[in-house]
Amino acid sequence: MPASERVPEVGLNPDGSPGPEVLTTGELTVRGQVREASNAVLYCETVHEGRTVACVYKPVAGERPLWDFPDGTLAQRELAAYLVSEATGWGLVPPTVLRDGPYGQGMVQLWIESAGDQDGALLALTEDAEPAPGWKAVAEAQVEEDRTALLVHADDIRLRRIAVLDAVINNADRKGGHLLPAADGRLYGIDHGVTFHTDDKLRTLLWGWAGEPLLAEAVTVLEKLAAELDGSLGERLGELLTTAETAALRARVRRLLETGAHPVPGGQWPSIPWPPV
Known part of the structure; x- marks a missing residue:
C-alpha cells in the first residue's frame, strides 16, 4: 500500500503527528511550569502506545477569575477555539482536549516546539x-x-x-x-x-x-x-x-x-x- 494510502495509527493524524485522542489517554506527568504565565500552565508528558507526547496542561483550578469573562472557564474557551479552528480546515490551533489531570479538570494541548524565525520574522x-x-x-x-x-x-x-x-x-x-x-x-x-x-x-x-x-x-x-x-x-x-x-x-x-x-x-x-x- 502506498504511504499516502496508509491508515494512520489510532490517535495520530494522517501525517503522523499526534491528534487530540493521544492527549486524552495515559496519565499526565508534570515536568515543569511556565512561570511567566498569568494562570497555571504546566508542561507535561503523556504516554500513548509507547510514544511519549509533550503537552501543556492548564487546570481550571489554576485560573484567575476575570471580571469581564465571568461565564464558563478559560479551558472551555481554549477547546472551543480549537473546534472552530478545525472546522475551518486550516489547523491553526494545536490539538486540544478537556480532561482530568493531577490538579483536576483542565485544558490539555499538544506542545509545539517553536522553530523561531528560521523562515523569516513575522x-x-x-x-x-x-x-x-x-x-x-x-x-x-x-x-x-x-x-x-x-x-x-x-x-x-x-x-x-x-x-x-x-x-x-x-x-x-x-x-x-x-x-x-x-x-x-x-x-x-x-x-x-x-x-x-x-x-x-x-x-x-x-x-x-x-x-x-x-x-x-x-x-x-x-x-x-x-x-x-x-x-x-x-x-x-x-x-x-x-x-x-x-x-x-x-x-x-x-x-x-x-x-x-x-x-x-x-x-x-x-x-x-x-x-x-
Missing part, C-alpha cells in the same frame, strides 16, 4: 514611514522618549488565516508570543482563554489587513463555518459557551460574510494587547 519594528514590500503596517510604537517606530507584520497567508480566525472567535489577546512557527512550516496560534465574548473585544497585532477584502478562500471557509454552526459544531460549542456567546459567534461570521472584509478596530476597546509580545 513581526518587526521599522523606522521607515511606510512598510517595505511584503510587510503590513499595524501601528506607530513609542520606542524611546523622543523616537517612534512603525510596528509591522509579515504579509503572510498563515498570519492572514489567523487574523480571520481571531475575528471569528473575538480574540482579546493575540500577542506576538502567541504565534508559534513550527519546524514543518506551519504556524500555530495558542492561548485562547479570552475569546468568544459577546462584546467586540478583538485585540491583536494582526491589523495589517484591516478593511481589506477577504480572500476567496476565507469566504469559502466562513460559508462552511456558518453551515456547521447550525449543526453539530454549534451543538458542541453550546456545551462550552453560553447561549449568548454562541449567538454572537454566529453573528460575527454573518457580519464577515456580509461585509466581505477584514474588520477594523472599533475604537471602544484597546485594539492592541498589552504587553504586545
